[in-house]
Amino acid sequence: MPYLIWALMRDCMPRRWWFGFFAGLLLATVLSFDTNLGAHSLGSYLAYVSVFPLVLLFRCGWVLQQRTSQGWPHQEKLRDSRGYKAPLVEFFGLSTLLLIIYVCASIPCWWNPYPSPPASAGYYPVTIHFGANDYWLFDLHSPVPASSTLLLTLDWSQVQNPEQDVWIQDPNGRKLQAIPGELLRWPLSPAEAKEGKMALHSLPKVGVELRRPLTRLEIPRPGMQQGPHLLLLQFLFFWPLFAMLLAWHRRGKLSGTLSAWTCFALGSLAAMPMQATDLDSGPLALLARAVLLLKLALPPVEGLLAAGARMERLAFTSAATSISGWLVLGALSLWLACKEKRPVQP
Amino acid sequence: MSTATALILDNLVLHRGGKRLLGPLSLNLAAGQKGYLAGGNGAGKTTLMETICGFLPTVEGRIQTATPLGYVPQEPLFPLHLHCQDYLTQLFHLGCNRSMNCTQAVQEALHRFQLAAYGKHPIARLSRGWRQRLNLAQAWLGNPQLLLLDEPQTALDPEGMDCLQAAIQQTTAAVLIVAPEKSGCSKLAPLLGTLSVEAPCLI
Amino acid sequence: MNPPPLSARILATTVGGLALAGWMLGMTLPLGTRPWQGAQSWWNERRFHQAAADQDYPTLLALGERDLQLTGRGLLFDYAIYRVAYGASAPSYAHLPADALSWARLGLATLEKHLPEVPNPWAGLQTQAYTLVERVFPLSHRQQDLDAGLHALADRWAGSGGPTASSPGLGALYRSWLQVAPRQRPLFLLQKMQGPTSEQNL
Incomplete structure (x- = not known):
């Protein structure tokens, strides 16, 4: 043979x-x-x-x-x-x-x-299906790599007291503090990356607005190794x-x-x-x-x-x-x- | 199947293009027996050989053959870019008989038909006659038990015919030749019968 | 060799036909597309540099858009927008005011068209803000141009300049801006754009 x-x-x-x-x-x-x-x-x-x-x-x-x-x-x-x-x-x-x-x-x-x-990353637009009352439903379009991060730009101009603590939370209780003038980096959980869909809301509801056209999914590019x-x-x-x-x-x-x-x-x-x-x-x-x-x-x-x-x-x-x-x-x-x-x- | 029988054709009916061509045909060829079937153009010689080899389906009747088979097609197809030796070596490995030595088997096949000098020649450079010798050599490769030769005399010079005759005489395999009458094949093997479209053929 | 059975021919034709149809519909990405796109983007980049050297602005914009479509990276696109919208409308280029306004508007229109899909919209916001405030408004004298420019700048600050240009200085500026009374905010933005603590000096 x-x-x-x-x-x-x-x-x-x-x-x-x-x-x-x-x-x-x-x-x-x-x-x-x-x-x-x-x-x-x-x-x-x-x-x-x-x-x-x-x-x-x-x-x-x-x-x-x-x-x-x-x-x-x-x-x-x-x-x-x-x-x-x-x-x-x-x-x-x-x-x-x-x-x-x-x-x-x-x-x-x-x-x-x-x-x-x-080392670099790719940035991808995200579809936001629902964005009223500080509650947002994101569609990432099919599974995404588990190392991805969602980047949220929040507009605080309508918030009465920007110095109060505001948290962004998912339905499972995972939460991150939102700070005015900083991108909110939300690392995807394995389930969120696999599902390609996720929901977030702000806590408390103080009028923080999500700048939808500026929402991006950050995916690190694989390196040479x-x-x-x-x-x-x-x-x-x-x-x-x-x-x-x-x-x-x-x-x-x-x-x-x-x-x-x-x-x-x-x-x-x-x-x-x-x-x-x-x-x-x-x-x-x-x-x-x-x-x-x-x-x-x-x-x-x-x-x-x-x-x-x-x-x-x-x-x-x-x-x-x-x-x-x-x-x-x-x-x-x-x-x-x-x-x-x-x-x-x- | 008895080990003493190399080929049995039992009421074989040949079809080509969906139409009945020949038969029913019955034939028994004992191990080591040589025979020659004559037949004119369109008598079904090649169809018979291809049916025995299994290239064409058996529609009616029964075929039993000893294995391995050696087949000399009437119109051989070759990988023209290969050397003769390389071609035969590949064929040997395809049917690999582990008890045999490949180099020895290939050299024997080449020597049998005086092709040894052309072992390293590309097949494309061989003349029609030398290609026919290669066609014969590939059939003899690996000690087949049954040799089916379809008009083997085609394009052979007298020297080539002598080689073929000697090879047929020396082999222990059963040999079945099909060729037109008066093609010179009668001196290679005894005539078993004539293939005819008109009448049933029982040999 | 025997001819292929009818079932095999039908199956092969169906599979091939559907794949071809899918490709024609623009839904499939046939094998070989990516290397072809790679070669196209390579060639596109060569032409882009030539267009930049020749100051061929319409071609520069078109090639920037093409690069965005091919690679999704947007570096050439961002540069094309900057060159056409902000660079070509600069007084130092000695264009007629109408020409300068025309280039600025062309660049901004292209940017707005692609802003939702560019990978780094925060860079686009900077170009948009400075072009509207420093190039367009002085020529058009339209209040909505000024407002749109300042709004773009506030958006950029809200994201601290984006992930690749994150600057604590921008975040601090945004927080300071939030402390200002809403009526005073446009003035604050204008001051920061032109003053010694402007974004370009951060």
Whole structure:
């Protein structure tokens, strides 16, 4: 089996492609971390790195299609009597390539000639559904990282005695003192971060007003030391997609390229952040609902592909159960790929 | 299935494109027995071979084969970018018989059809005749118990035919050849019968 | 290879079609979008610096908005607003008063459009306050411009300048402002904007 794995790896990544890969990695590092040329952001680097497994996915689809035209399916039927060796070889070969890609991509996180991006945070607007009588209901839109903090700007101009103690409290009794002229920093509890919804009120009710357009959710950006962890999560996102590719190709009998496109579509759906969307009626809304329904059928793993300028919003938001579900989906796909219908031999 | 029998076709009816093509066909091939079925164009030779190999579904009748199988397709498909040796090594590992030595098995297959000098050549650079030799070599790889040869003489020069003849004589596997009449295959194995669309075939 | 079964083709077409439809609806974020956005923002930033050097203000604003949309960071946007609203309307640029007013209003209109979504609205409030009080009001002489500017400044103080520019001095100023009688508050703000303890000196 190692020889066949090595042969598949050579087919999928010929020697000159490795030069391209390392050149691409270098370019991604410069464009992401260089203080003058680059965006100086880890999220940008993670986004560029996610291109490599995508290229590998389509390249693998093409190689599978070529192998079909080269008579491999017949040879497999004749020689691989139990029918699992060839799919396992393909899966392990692709997994090894994916692993190499991510191990190499981790190198700039450990050893980087450029200065690390400074510690920073992303700030996101928050929807406030109800804001009368010093009582506010916040919608943070889907789960947010547990390290997030809600920033409240309070207007005290209508308060008769600004020197009295005023507290901001949640329904569970957790409270913080509000001080005029200071941002109120409300660290989210794990439950609030998971729910994405929370309620606060002021105590006593003295007429403190919340400046709604200035309410923001502060999410710290992961630092360079968290890069390998985020790359590992990205690896876990793409890994099952390769098993799905094999299942579509072998069990679904689709061509390699079409299988790759199907996996691309499935991956896109899985990576789509869940947003509350106001859907009207009509054919487009119906289509949108169908898309959302399909999205809901997949485990919520968009947090695995936290990349780009706003990656802190998604980073580390996927629950262990969701990740396990996604991996089980991959294992199921691999099992289907191995369970190709074969003629009964005596 | 008796260990002395390499192939049993029991009232096999061949279909292609949803239409009945040939049969019912019955045939018993003992272990080590060599035989040749003749048939004209469109008689169902390739369909028969692909059905025995399991590439096409068996609609009517029964097939039993000894394993492993070696198959020489009429129109071979090759990964043209690979070297001959590399190709055969990959095929060996695909069906990996752990009791055999891979390098030795590949070298034997190459030598049997005088391909040893082309071991490091990309398949793309081989002529049609040499590709046919490679096609034969892959079928002999890994000591198959049953060899199915679909028009094996195609594109072979007299020297190649001699190699093929010698290989068939030396092998302990059962060999079934299908080819048109007067194709020169009668000297490779005795004629078992003629495939004909018109009449049932019982051999 | 046998042709794919009808069920597999239907399933693949449905999955692919729905994903494509979702993407077309702007609801999905297909794989590869983020690297593409990264490359776009990189190129956008190059053009932004060029536009800043060329003093091409409309382009500067457009590219700032584009950067806000692509990265959500708002640094370029804040700078574009500052350059157009406060910088281009400065007397030292020797624009005609009408031109200065026009640039200031254009910058402020763009800021107001995006204020609810920018990551650092407190920086925008500072630009808004100083532009309205120091640039727009002297040219327009409209009381509501002055009031809006002072109101923006009070809001900025209420949040002590925002999380990235938190200053105890601003908080103390806000508390002092609250001690002043409501009628005297605009004057207090004006004094602090122009006096030796103005925000720029804190």
